[in-house]
Amino acid sequence: MITVDHSAALLEVRGLRKSFAGVKALQGVDLVVRPGEVHCVLGQNGAGKSTLIKTLSGAYQPDSGEIFWQGEPVTIGGPVAALELGIATMYQELDVVDGLTIAENVFLGHEQATGGVLHVASANARTQQILARLGHSEISPRTEVGQLSAANKQIVSMARALSRDTKLIIMDEPSAVLDSQEVENLFRVVAELTEQGIAVVYISHRLAEIRRIGDRITVIKDGKTTASGLSVADTPTPHLIRLMTGREVANVFPQSTPLPTDAPIVLRCDALGVRGVFRNVSLEVRAGEIVGLAGLVGSGRSEILEAIYGARRSTSGTVTVNGTVLRPGSVDAAVSAGIGLSPEERKSQGLILDEPIFKNVTLSSFARFARGGFLREGAERDAARQQIEALELRPPDPNLTTRSLSGGNQQKILLARWLVHGTTVLLLDEPTRGVDVGARAEIYALIRRLAEAGTAIIVVSSEIDEVLGLADRVLVISDGDVLTTTNSTDIDEPGVLDLVMRGSAA
């Protein structure tokens, strides 16, 4: 039986400051974490959450400020020092080695060995125990990590934390890569950890999650703590958003206007399928309509978008845009026909991060601005400036490097790309992943405005409430099958989940 004194602070941070080459990332962050609590750190992108995490995990050294660990002042000199104190960090990009087994990953850096010879059997046995403690006794510690799903890799990361005497686990947006069921399991594990007296610092953009599992909240804005130790139960959401953004964010989802009955069908899929991935998807999107694809991770929703776009070759069925049947597996044909895609992974699939904004905006259309093969960068820059001003990208300077922008601004660049190119169909895969609360509302409003201007839009998101809130019509997808097509007002989140579960079981 473990007894925990909940009143004494496990970790206390006072006045933490950190600058990079003159840019102040942290300018006075306070944080008090108690044993056995789930402490949520909220803040917009760029508020300093990542810097704070990296300072606590020893990756960065603060310029000034104090850190107390179990009441004692400490210096966290490096990642090993943090682990030795009992602070483990689960980064968003999971730091597991795909080529090693689970047990090898769990004991990476503190292998049990005699004279350089590993104790494989005992490492496997101990890993088995830890996995059981995490509620995953069905996973073999000998499994190669590369074969695991994102959710299970997260389990490995947690097992690694537990393989040491860890008292605090920092989780950086752990739910971003998980579907609803996997998120449930994550919550269960978090609850078990806290029962054992382990504290969790939980970072997420999803307020609903924080409501479910959080105990207390610290809000960071512009590198400063604006509120600390708020009780989750007693703090209303609008208040939190105001603390984070410094302004009111009303109605998150924009009102949809009824479609004119004569709105033409712009995009049409007939029995589209990719062998082994999804089958028999038929859908129609009319000008001005937003259609959502709801389903779990791995249900085939992103793959449907890719097949429509030609980034993945369909093996059956057809895609028709404005009456023209597209050649399967040709992005070029799709783009020429007027389809644009904003891909799931903005950074790796959407943007060239070291190039200026305007070149990213005109990536699909620079050849059209050119004369006889010679670029006209002035014209490109003007067109890009016009769009990013219209989209309220801040600051609206087309020459800035794309890497330095927040997730919301980077998403706007992708929207601007297709606005400059001129599309009649827009496919949006996870348009708000990694986008903070304030910017989300803006992105939603932009998407609705695009629809009102006559664009046919398909939205895919792992957040079911986002799909329902944004779309006019929803296709519920499970295991590569369309379970139902319905108006988004006729179904709610539990309804979608219920369908998906029953669909999967059948």
Add this chain to the structure above:
Amino acid sequence: MSEQITQPAPPTPVTPDTRPGIVKRMLAGSAGRNLGLVIAFALLIVVGILTAGDRFASFDNFVTIIRFASIVGVVCVGMTFVITAGGIDLSVGSVVGLSSVVASLTAVQLASAQSSWLLIVVVALLVGTLAGFVNGVVIAYGGVVAFMATLAMLVGARGLAELISNRSTQIVNNQEFMGFFRADLLGVPILIWIFIIVAVAGWILLNRTTFGRRTVAVGGNAEASRLAGIKVKRHMVYVYMLSGLTAGIAGVMFLGRTTVGTSTHGTLLELDVIAAVVVGGTLLIGGRGTIVGSVLGILIFSTLTNVFTQNNLSTSVQNVAKGVIIVAAVLLQQRFASRGSRSK
């Protein structure tokens, strides 16, 4: 003084130009990025003047330095495109040898005697471009890693050149061809003019055309480029063809300079080329390339060789110095790269 103070402020433009001033822009642009190279180059020249005096600092010697750099320099231009696009071409040296051999075959020479000496040039360029085409198709459509595909071409093309020439040295006896390459224009040898033309054309192609934009985009993020509608595979084939073309040009230049075609032309040339391009500031991972940097890179190596030769130092010493320079330059490059990405 007082006049200046009372002068009215210049009218503020209605839409402020957010682009920085010309000097700042140049420093932020390629000139600034190449500043280190210019300084290194200047230092080398100072060292040359101090140690070798007039033997070094003469017009004739400068011509020698640049002529020495010109053949490798032409290949550097093609290689800059390949590396900027995120690839690598190890086969250029062998392709130089192969194109010189094919272009100096008896059959080609006989045909050129009956038509024009330009036939020799065209054959060499075609051979080079064809080799690049094969590289590109194997890499882009076959999915073979560029390092391995062009390594295979390095071995294969050299072997093919030996087979075709029967390991013999083929003398070029077309007098018009030889006459063209022996000639000077405005006191500058033809080889240097070819280098200048290729470098200028390469700069324009990389910085001012859609081809160049695609090259940088594909190297910066191939997947994003593909999803934006760029035909990435096709473009990679073009890029390797361009590299092969410059190797073909170098093959012709070898023919002109040495009057013979042989399978040993261009042996280990690829190492000098890759070193010069990377030292010049083109990122080995792709996404950023500079023709000016590549030219400076090859000029630095060529000047270094010249300074060492003037001081009667052995090629072994030269090679050690070259090795040190390559490591130092790449270290500096990584410093700058990490500083750039750390700003957030």
